[in-house]
Amino acid sequence: MLRQLPKVSDPNLLVGISTGDDAAVYKLNDDLAIIQTLDFFPPIVDDPFTYGEIAVANSLSDVYAMGGKPLLGLNIVGFPVNLSKDILGEILKGGASKAGEADVIIVGGHTVDDKEPKYGLSVTGVVKPGCQITNAGCKPGDVLVLTKPLGTGIITTAGKQQSVKSDVIREAVRVMNMLNRDASEAMVETGVNACSDITGFGLLGHLRSMIYGSDVGAVINVSTVPVIDGVWDLLDKGIAPGGTRRNLSSVEDITDWHSDVNESTKLLLADAQTSGGLLISVPSVDSTALINALRLRGVETISVVGEVVSKESIEPYRIKVIP
Ligand code: CO
Numbered sequence: 001m002l003r004q005l006p007k008v009s010d011p012n013l014l015v016g017i018s019t020g021d022d023a024a025v026y027k028l029n030d031d032l033a034i035i036q037t038l039d040f041f042p043p044i045v046d047d048p049f050t051y052g053e054i055a056v057a058n059s060l061s062d063v064y065a066m067g068g069k070p071l072l073g074l075n076i077v078g079f080p081v082n083l084s085k086d087i088l089g090e091i092l093k094g095g096a097s098k099a100g101e102a103d104v105i106i107v108g109g110h111t112v113d114d115k116e117p118k119y120g121l122s123v124t125g126v127v128k129p130g131c132q133i134t135n136a137g138c139k140p141g142d143v144l145v146l147t148k149p150l151g152t153g154i155i156t157t158a159g160k161q162q163s164v165k166s167d168v169i170r171e172a173v174r175v176m177n178m179l180n181r182d183a184s185e186a187m188v189e190t191g192v193n194a195c196s197d198i199t200g201f202g203l204l205g206h207l208r209s210m211i212y213g214s215d216v217g218a219v220i221n222v223s224t225v226p227v228i229d230g231v232w233d234l235l236d237k238g239i240a241p242g243g244t245r246r247n248l249s250s251v252e253d254i255t256d257w258h259s260d261v262n263e264s265t266k267l268l269l270a271d272a273q274t275s276g277g278l279l280i281s282v283p284s285v286d287s288t289a290l291i292n293a294l295r296l297r298g299v300e301t302i303s304v305v306g307e308v309v310s311k312e313s314i315e316p317y318r319i320k321v322i323p
């Protein structure tokens, strides 16, 4: 859709829409660039406060994925006029609480009447020009590191159908609620080639943006992909959101599945995440330093899920999935 927008060229626009990144980076001077992004979505959990927290964690994630520091947020709200304002109050309180955890100030916002609630933030962050980390820097030989387990789309869908144990939901909520700040600081410290946060397009969809932006291919090793406990059971029952199924069909033509990779695994790798982790592409010589920096900051999930490969060893723009 974005390709239909008029092409913009401005020497200060360091990152625009051409690399498939989720945020724009605009240089103000040699020392400072602003990062601008926005995200919002309908409720994915029952509790309004928790929904607010997760929506803000998710909105900040695009800034963290660029190695930036978020500073300001503006609330974006859709809310039905006939629903209790107390609910909206709880959503906004949850959002403000998560923003506070991230040292981000929410400075206002805008609300419109809507059939179904929606909430998120427009976020302004900063980064030193040239230090922004984009989708587009993957190099052959890079190692791919993922910092949160997959499965939140499948679990929240099961939650809406009341077909999942409460401890499985609790764990998904805990994962979605975690800021990607520590992971971001670790990768900035180490220096990495590329990064994307994993959200609505799933692991494979976001990896596709990275390999298109970087003119490379990738291999994903299923056995090392982190998964939230309980997700395989839900997949066995055939539970997956519509968005996940659409993601899967949209990556089919660029993915080479090993014959041992089953349908459940394919859905997992395409699962639409909310507030997912960072997928970091780091030179293999620096991967130990990155893993140590992530550990030092207490990042719980640090999984090497695959590698970036050259156009010569695999066709460009293709993802090979091995068991
Ligand atoms: Co986004």
Ligand code: CO
Binding pocket: 022, 061, 062, 065, 196, 197, 198, 199
């Ligand atoms: Co993103």
Ligand code: CO
Binding pocket: 109, 110
């Ligand atoms: Co207004």
